[in-house]
């Protein structure tokens with residue numbers, strides 16, 4: 485009995501220490517053309533926290549797209565031990581073909597496995613007016629929310645169509661709009677601020 489109580493109090497103490505040692509936020513991003521990396525960097529600066537790139541052994545976009553379409557899980561570099569060290573995870577990545585892509589899904593599943601709260605942001609090129617279309621960001625956020633359930637604490641989306649000086653005709657399938665320091669509009673900055681305040685609340 486005495487021993488059981490000792491073991492119990494030891495476990496409670498250990499949990500307390502683990503919680504005290506926990507860092508606040510970790511940003512995990514997946515990015516092929518650096519838009520999501522750009523947003524991750526902004527968030528990292530605002531939240532004063534670490535960020536790490538999500539990597540998988542599969543690099544080919546076509547193959548990854550197909551894997552995402554078939555809902556096949558893929559291994560990623562980010563370990564559960566890493567995620568465990570933080571109070572909340574912030575996930576940032578792109579939309580491809582209206583899908584919640586496999587690397588992002590893998591991180592979400594790791595958070596679910598650890599009962600870890602997370603925040604989720606997408607980068608995309610579809611316009612605000614198309615957000616509910618098959619390829620729009622709301623469609624993908626709905627998929628993320630369905631998967632994350634009550635662990636997904638807030639969401640956001642950053643479309644390249646919101647950069648300053650965006651003209652639809654100038655950007656097409658060959659010429660992609662990209663975020664940079666000069667074209668990051670007030671609307672995009674505002675979205676970063678809103679997302680940051682939702683994360684902090």
Ligand SMILES: Cc1cc2nc3c(=O)[nH]c(=O)nc-3n(C[C@H](O)[C@H](O)[C@H](O)COP(=O)(O)O)c2cc1C
Nearest residue numbers: 515516517518519520578580581582608609610619
């Ligand atoms: C294969 C592929 C499919 C895409 N499909 C969509 C889409 O369905 N909807 C959308 O809004 N943007 C789509 N995009 C645009 C990307 O989501 C957008 O450029 C994003 O910011 C890229 O992020 P990254 O630079 O971090 O890789 C697609 C891009 C690629 C390469």
